[in-house]
Amino acid sequence: MLRFLLRPKWILFHLLCLTGIVAMLFLSLWQFDRMGERRDFNDEVRDRATMPLLDIAELDSADVDPAALEWRSLGAKGVYLADEQVTIANRSQNGRAGSNVVTPLRLEDGRTILVNRGFLALDDEAPVAPDGEVRLVGTVRSGETRRTGQPAEANGDLDEFLRLDIDRLDEQIDGELLDIVLALENSDPAESSTLTPVASPELSDGPHLSYAIQWLIFASAVAVGWVLAIRFSLRRREPRSTPSA
Numbered sequence: 001m002l003r004f005l006l007r008p009k010w011i012l013f014h015l016l017c018l019t020g021i022v023a024m025l026f027l028s029l030w031q032f033d034r035m036g037e038r039r040d041f042n043d044e045v046r047d048r049a050t051m052p053l054l055d056i057a058e059l060d061s062a063d064v065d066p067a068a069l070e071w072r073s074l075g076a077k078g079v080y081l082a083d084e085q086v087t088i089a090n091r092s093q094n095g096r097a098g099s100n101v102v103t104p105l106r107l108e109d110g111r112t113i114l115v116n117r118g119f120l121a122l123d124d125e126a127p128v129a130p131d132g133e134v135r136l137v138g139t140v141r142s143g144e145t146r147r148t149g150q151p152a153e154a155n156g157d158l159d160e161f162l163r164l165d166i167d168r169l170d171e172q173i174d175g176e177l178l179d180i181v182l183a184l185e186n187s188d189p190a191e192s193s194t195l196t197p198v199a200s201p202e203l204s205d206g207p208h209l210s211y212a213i214q215w216l217i218f219a220s221a222v223a224v225g226w227v228l229a230i231r232f233s234l235r236r237r238e239p240r241s242t243p244s245a
Contacts, residue, residue: 013226013229014226017222017223017225017226020219020222021219021222021223024215024216024218024219024222025215025216025219027211027215028211028212028213028215028216028219029212031208031209031211031212031215032208032209032212034206034208035205035206035208035209035212038204038205038206038208039205041201042203042204044071045071045200045201045203046203048070048071048072049071049072049073049139051072051073052073053073053074053075053137054069054072054073054074054075055074055075055076056074056075056076056107056113056178057076057077057107057108057109061111061176061178064178064179064180065179066140066142066143066179066180067142069140069180070140070141070142070180071139071140071141072139072140073137073138073139073140073185074137074138074139074140074182075135075136075137076105076107076113076115076135076136076138076182077107077108077133077134077135077136078105078106078107078108078113078133078134079105079106079132079133079134080103080104080105080106080115080129080130080131080134081103081104081105081106081112081173082103082128082129082131084103084104084172084173085101085102085103085104085126085128085129085159086102086103086158086159086160086161086169087099087100087101087102087120087126087159087160087161088100088102088116088160088161088162088163088164089160089161089162090162091119093119093196093198093199094196094199096119096121096122097121097122098119098120098121098122098124099119099120099122099126099160100116100117100118100119100120100164100198101116101117101118101119101120101126101127101195102114102115102116102117102164102169102181103115103117103129104169104173104177105134105136105182106175110175110176111175111176111177111178112173112175112176112177112178113177113178113180113181113182114143114164114166114169114177114178114180114181114182115136115138115181115182115184116138116141116164116181116182116183116184116198117129117184117187117191117195118184118191118195118196118197118198119195119196119197119198119199120194120195120196121194124194125194126194127191127192127194127195130187130189130190130191132189134187134188134189135187135188136182136184136186136187136188137184137185137186137187138182138183138184138185138186139182139183139185139200140180140181140182140183141180141181141182141183141198142180142181143164143165143166143167143179143180143181144163144164144165145163145165146163146165150162150163153165153168157172158172164181166179166180166181183197183198184197184198185197
């Protein structure tokens with residue numbers, strides 16, 4: 001009675017169901033892994049945020065490691081290179097479109113660090129950086145690199161970029177440029193009210209748990225549908241009893 005399950009069309013049906021179930025289980029496990037990575041990232045950000053404030057003047061260039069310093073609080077003192085100011089386009093914050101304003105800061109020892117002074121709404125004009133010596137406190141961020149499929153930056157000196165690529169900006173900024181970015185939080189003298197400090201990352205689990213559960217539900221639905229399809233076919237093939245005379 002079960003031989004029909006070995007017919008070509010049924011074998012194809014079994015393979016499709018098995019492939020779908022395995023794929024959905026894999027996607028569910030992948031989302032659980034993503035959630036674990038997100039929790040590790042959140043813990044790292046929280047831990048580094050509680051570390052003591054660093055002074056960039058006390059760090060040698062060899063000690064400026066983005067992986068080791070990212071998300072730590074950093075203090076810096078120097079003079080803005082206003083003529084080298086650029087914007088990073090296609091940013092959004094709190095539901096608004098705009099850009100980030102990035103100005104190099106020349107430190108007292110001659111080195112330069114990029115300062116992300118904040119988010120600028122689309123219709124606003126980028127304010128000039130404070131003049132003279134400034135004292136800053138911010139959070140260390142790493143630069144951005146071009147990903148596969150993304151357009152490349154144009155050649156030459158630019159005042160607007162697609163991403164905060166430190167190596168690319170180094171091509172048009174004189175002197176030693178440190179391999180980190182300072183996301184500004186406090187400035188003395190004060191920063192323009194036109195700029196909003198760049199938002200910190202959201203330290204939540206994100207949607208990964210719900211996605212993982214959804215894939216498990218989909219896999220279960222396919223398994224149940226597979227069994228029901230077989231049972232329905234078996235019932236159709238059951239011999240009907242002949243009524244007695």
